[in-house]
Amino acid sequence: MRITRIQIETLVVKIAQTRELEASCDECAQWAAHLAEVLAQSSIQDRQMLAILQHLDECIPCAQEFQVLCACERMDREQNWPSFEEMWKLVCDNE
Numbered sequence: 001m002r003i004t005r006i007q008i009e010t011l012v013v014k015i016a017q018t019r020e021l022e023a024s025c026d027e028c029a030q031w032a033a034h035l036a037e038v039l040a041q042s043s044i045q046d047r048q049m050l051a052i053l054q055h056l057d058e059c060i061p062c063a064q065e066f067q068v069l070c071a072c073e074r075m076d077r078e079q080n081w082p083s084f085e086e087m088w089k090l091v092c093d094n095e
């Protein structure tokens with residue numbers, strides 16, 4: 001899924017309206033892929049992304065998933081995919 005600028009802005013407006021900077025596990029899962037991209041590219045400016053980061057700081061299951069996701073993002077960018085065994089090991093190490 002490609003996340004558009006509009007989607008991010010819609011979320012930011014929604015959060016501003018509720019005046020809460022909080023993310024749930026569902027939101028975290030939904031945005032983690034985008035966050036991995038953002039983190040790889042530059043600094044974070046979106047409030048929603050900061051909320052997700054905050055959630056990752058507090059929620060261990062999501063943080064572990066995000067670690068794997070970041071590794072995948074990096075491998076994808078470097079076109080350097082590990083073998084199935086290496087990938088399996090990466091996932092199991094996080095258990």
Ligand SMILES: [Zn+2]
Pocket residue numbers: 024025026028055059060061062
């Ligand atoms: Zn979580």
